[in-house]
Amino acid sequence: xxxxxxxxxxGNRAAWQIVPDGIETIDLDKVxxxxxxxxxxxxxxxxxxxxxxxxxxxxxxxxxxxLVKTEDKILAAxxxxxxxxxxxxxx
Numbered sequence: 001x002x003x004x005x006x007x008x009x010x011g012n013r014a015a016w017q018i019v020p021d022g023i024e025t026i027d028l029d030k031v032x033x034x035x036x037x038x039x040x041x042x043x044x045x046x047x048x049x050x051x052x053x054x055x056x057x058x059x060x061x062x063x064x065x066x067l068v069k070t071e072d073k074i075l076a077a078x079x080x081x082x083x084x085x086x087x088x089x090x091x
Contacts, residue, residue, distance in 0.1 A: 004084040007077060015069045016076035020084045023064035026091040031060060034087040055079075064088050 006019040032050045036042055040054035052058040056070035056079060066083050068076045 003081060005080050007080050009073075010067070014071050015067055016073070016080070018066040018068060018076070018080040018083055020064050020066075020088050023084075023088055023091075025062055026060075026064045026088055028060065028062055030091045031064075031087050034090065035060065038082065038087070064091075 004021045006021070008017045008019070009015075010017055028045075028047070028050055032042065032045065032052075035050075035052055035058065038054075040052035040058065043051040043053060047062070049062075050060045052060070056068055056072070056075055058069070058079070059067040061067075066080070066088075068079050070076055
């Protein structure tokens, strides 16, 4: 556990799952729009998930979990920090 989230390497080693501490649900619209404002481009938008492209690909879930598709652990940790400190916190 680090800085308000758990970061787990996915089995294919090309993605990281970010699980924010203390968040069980988010407003996909609010958090999604925060990610867009941070410079990501939205792809899929539905009630099950939103996807984004940018410095890395992201998949956001209503539970607040964020899948960060990158092999770069440092980039994934930076995105995780943004998620828990700026994006998900205001939902």
